[in-house]
Amino acid sequence: MSNQHIPNAVRELEHDGETYKMADLTALEEAGLCELDSLPVSIRIMLESVLRNAQQDGETVTEDDVRAAASWSPDVPDAELSFQPSRVVLQDLTGVPAVVDLAALRSAADRKGVDPTVVEPEIPCDLVIDHSVQVDYFGSDDAYERNVELEYERNEERYRSIKWAQQAFEDFEVVPPGTGIVHQVNLEHLGRVVHAREEDGDQWLLPDTLVGTDSHTPMIGGIGVVGWGVGGIEAEAALLGQPITMSLPDVVGVRLSGSLPEGATATDLVLHITERLREVGVVDKFVEFYGPGVAELTVADRATISNMAPEQGSTISMFPVDDKTLEYLELTGRDPDHVDLVEKYLDAQGLFGEQEPEYTQVVEFDLSDVEPSLAGHKKPHSRIPMGNLDEHFPSLLEAEGVVGDGGAVTADAAGNPADVVETPDLGETVPVELEDGTEVEIGHGSVLVSAITSCTNTSNPSVMLAAGLLAENAAEAGLDVPDYVKTSLAPGSRVVTEYLKEADLLEPLEELGYHVVGYGCTTCIGNSGPLPDPIEKAIDDNNLWATSVLSGNRNFEARIHPKIAANYLASPPLVVAYGLAGRMDIDLEEDPIGVGDDGEAIYLEDIWPDTDEIHDAIADSVSPELFEEKYAQVYEGDERWEALDAPTGDVYEWDNESTYIREPPFFQDFPLDKPGVNNVDDARCLLTLGDTVTTDHISPAGQFSEDLPAGQWLKERGVEPHEFNTYGSRRGNHEVMMRGTFANVRIENQMLDGKEGGYTIHHPTDEETTVFEASERYRDDDTPLVVMAGDEFGTGSSRDWAAKGTDLLGMRATIAQSYERIYRDNLIGMGVLPLQFADGDGWEELGLDGSEHFTIEGLEDGLEPNQELTVTAEREDGETVEFDVTAQVSTPAAVDYVEHGGVLHMVLRRLLNDELN
Known part of the structure; x- marks a missing residue:
């Protein structure tokens, strides 16, 4: 890394009679520290933050940080970036x-x-x-x-x-x-x-x-x-x-070309890109989109893609600021003077308009290859072409053992123990009488939840108005949504409701049952609310694999509703279409969606709006005045x-x-001295987990029952089950949340031979009990704990309680084959060591089953970034297995967090010592 002196980069910019100061990136280029055009836009923006903060105070962020950020190159030097948002x-x-x-x-x-x-x-x-x-x-x-x-x-x-x-x-x-x-x-x-x-x-x-x-x-x-x-x-x-x-990131450039074909939506595009980038592997990486295809996308389309960065695996997914961006800022009611200032400043920094810098890797993507698609049944990056749903669903049920060989099962669809149940074959239905006396028939694949929800798609007028136009066409044709489908419309802002009204499309949506239910995430985060009791009973009694379809970004197991086994992501118009069909095991390219008033079969193509209709609806109904009015207060x-x-x-x-x-207990009886980090002796394993265990599994957000530890704690304090609310709503209460950690109804602790739920073995007694109860027994005996997992441990939402709960359960370390970034960083932020098996190793590969005694050595002299440590697992017969792990603590600052017991502990300790000394 260059030791060149950092020049004075503070310069002035005049705009509309005002003089502003700015940290001018071109000063670094003039001094020979970097070539700006070769740096990805995201790196330049972060470099500006480092440069400005170094020149303003020079203490928290230093000239070394500037040199480190400026050193980025496609092969990405091993340097640390200190970034202040x-x-x-x-x-x-x-x-x-x-x-x-x-x-x-x-x-x-x-x-x-x-x-x-x-x-x-x-x-x-x-x-x-x-x-x-x-x-x-x-x-x-x-x-x-x-x-x-x-x-x-x-x-x-x-x-x-x-x-x-x-x-x-x-x-x-x-x-x-x-x-x-x-x-x-x-x-x-x-x-x-x-x-x-x-x-x-x-x-x-x-x-x-x-x-x-x-x-x-x-x-x-x-x-x-x-x-x-x-x-x-x-x-x-x-x-x-x-x-x-953070370490300087790899930056992947996605070069877009072509244009979307007729009938393909922004949602279809993002499902393709999510699938592609998961295949490429962009975890911990920045992604930037560039190329001629960018100009073919509206800013709302771009935001739809950027929204699903975590499903793609990337840290960020961003687009350049160009003329379309400025037009969007004006459309959404930003002050025109500010929009002018945006262009002038970014132009002065060389950040405005089309860019083609150097990237660590370039991925080509042709927009014309996009076809109508969904993602399911439990991973947002598992794309399914719409025409393949009729084959996908039977194959899924056979793979899961739901149908075939008599369909006899010993657990219900939510994973709860049950007597042997003879489940219906695919295509067979069971009668259900709803509370109002309505009689319906449901079976495997029945759509029980059809929800237009989530910021991913409700921010995009093209797909929202397309849903309204499809609903209008369906209503005119005499189609209706079956009574067993729970329908909902949850706009991401009040502006959406207003432009649907302006376009006269809210009423047709309501006619099909898609009334506004709230302005929030709702179904996408598991707040789908209850299903009718007779429906839930029919699911349990017949082990039905019911489905949901939503315009969201997450469809992990048990997230949408604990009784619904298969969940599918789709564009808002397809959400309505599958709601009308009432089932997922259907090919909407070939099969009729229903029967119209005239007794004739109606197909999806009969009611699908064309692109010109959608564009006209946007032009006629979306205006700056709507945004100004709804955001004024x-x-x-x-x-x-x-x-x-x-x-x-x-x-x-x-x-x-x-x-x-x-x-919370984190800062009570708080010592002013840093506790440091030591070897871990005679730890026991609380859970052994497989691949892709999500933060939903670790820290659930949805509903929970009275027979779980969290529910028991609330009942002991006079809270009735109907007042439990959700795990997510109780996140201000550590007593509930620590009892809910690793308590998802679908989590599978491999110690228990296929049993699902938050259960484990307390090894000293060989008793099966809840994860929380076992952790309490270990705590009473001063026994430290670990958890072992496979690939992509902690994928999913950024839930701090996944790490806080891990800490409060007494875990000193987690040992996994790989981690999703946010969970790993949160563990570090709580002082828990995220350890990674060596390539080719894993707990199963090493012949471990979780019953061993674990010792983690190499910490006696403190912790170093990415330090290799040795773990010894001793079986009850005295036989030992020794293996190497790497501490996924990659920066000196992260080491400091672990040694303080957590980042907030470090901040508080410094604040107190500064005041008291």
Whole structure:
């Protein structure tokens, strides 16, 4: 790495009578530190952050950091990047734990006699409440009002804590319930592309960059903003001024060419790209899109692609800022003067318009190859051409042993033990009488949930209006959705409802049952609400493999609904189409979707809108005035929000009787000295897990029953099962969340020969018990714990409680074949060691079964980045298996986090010691 002196790069830019300061990247090129045109855009944007912060203070970020960032090349040097984003976004399921942690930090400071306001966000933060509304009511004009009423009843205490944070912390804004989904609100309103900010009396210009406590934060890359998902732990550290340290990333360039064919949607495109990038392998990498095909995509299409970066595996997936971006900013109501400033600043930095830098790897993708598709049945990157569904589903059921050989099973579709059940054959149905007396027939493949939901697609007018046009055509033809299908429409912002009304398409959607149920994530995050009791009973009694279809980004096991075994992602118009068909085992390219009023068969092609219709609908109904009106009072909320009586003051008043918000144990009895890290002696294994165990498996977000440890804890405190709410809504309560860790109904601990759920073996007694109960017994005996897993451990949503729960269960280390980035980083943020088997090794390959005693050696002199350690597994007969692992702790800063017991522990320790010494 060059030791050249970093020049003074602070320069001025005049705009509209105002003089701004900026950290000019061209100064680095003039000094010979880099060639800007060869650097990927994302690297240049991060380089600007490093350069500006180094020139403003030179302490937290130094000239060495500038040289490291400027050294990027396609073969990616082994260098560390210290990055400070310009802002943070939170959603409420991960935001409430962040608020609780910040409140706990203030309480810890207060107990030490330090002014609690020493804990204060140093960069702006927006928290958007979008993850709590559930689809309890649907298919009626009052569904939205009734769902919101229940949302406030269930979450009043959580919301009061959020309102407390809004008044307690500076630069902490809250977007109240009923406004929209965080990523769509971010795209349509919060994202600035370029910030104008006052620093020490000067006006500075800087690129908009962010981290967010949700995996789909990279959606903002659709407008050229660098942003990615982190756990709440890392976001809180960033809020408190701690730079995000990371190794310089590989940057993969995806060159787009061609144009989308007639009938293919942006959703179909993103499912193809997700499949392709998973095949390429882009985990921990940045992805940038370039080439002639970029100009063929609207900004909303680009955002749809960027949204699914985590499903692709990438850290970010971003597009350049070009004329279409500026037009989108104007369309969504941004001030024209600001839009001009965006262009002028980015042009001065060489960041505006088409770019073709050097990349670590280039992937070619032809838009004309896209065909109508879905993804399923449990992985968002498992693409299925629409015409293959009729073959896919029978093959799936045969592979799962649901049909064939008599179909006799000993567990229900949710994985619960059951008596031997004779399941129907594919194509056979069973009668169900609904509560209102309606008689329906359902079988394997019946669509029980059809949901237009998720920021992925509801941010895109082309697919939303296509769904409305298809609904209009279907209603005119006399088609209807079967009574057993739970239908819902959950727009990502109120603007969507307005342009559907403007286009006269909301009414046809409602005619088919797709009434607005809420402005939030709903079904996509498992808040699909209950199915009718007779439907659930029929599923259990007949071991039915029912299905859901949603316009979301996640379809992991048990996520959408614990009774629904197969879940499919599709575009909004296809969501309506499969809702009309009522089944997934159908080829909509060849088979009729239903029968019209005239008794004639109706096919999908008969009701599918053409591209010109969709474009005309967009031109006629989507306008800047809609965005300006709906976002004018984005922080105010409705009368329910205004009426919430929230606590005030600098220190939160904890209620020890609360079942929602409790002070976590992380910072109680807090030592001022760094504890360090040591070898792990005589640990036991709590679980042995296979491949692709997700954060949904580790830290569930959905509903839970009274027979699980979390439900038992609540019942002991007088909470009735119908008041349990969801795991996600209880994330401010460590007692519930630690009991819910590794408690998903579909998680499979390999110690238990195929049994699903949060169960394990307590090895000293050889008893089968719950994961939580076993962990408590080990804790009583001062026995440290480990967990072993296969590939892609922790894939999925950015849930800090997946790491917090792992820590609170007593795990000193996890040992896996590979990790998804966010879970790995969250483990480090909690002081838990993520260890990786050597290539070719795994717990099964080494002949381990989890009953062994484990010793982890090599830490006696401290921890080094990517240090190799030795694990010895001793069996009960005294035989040992010794194997090497690598600590997936790649930077000195990450080592520091582990040695402090966690990143927040480190930040608090420094704050307290600075004040007390």
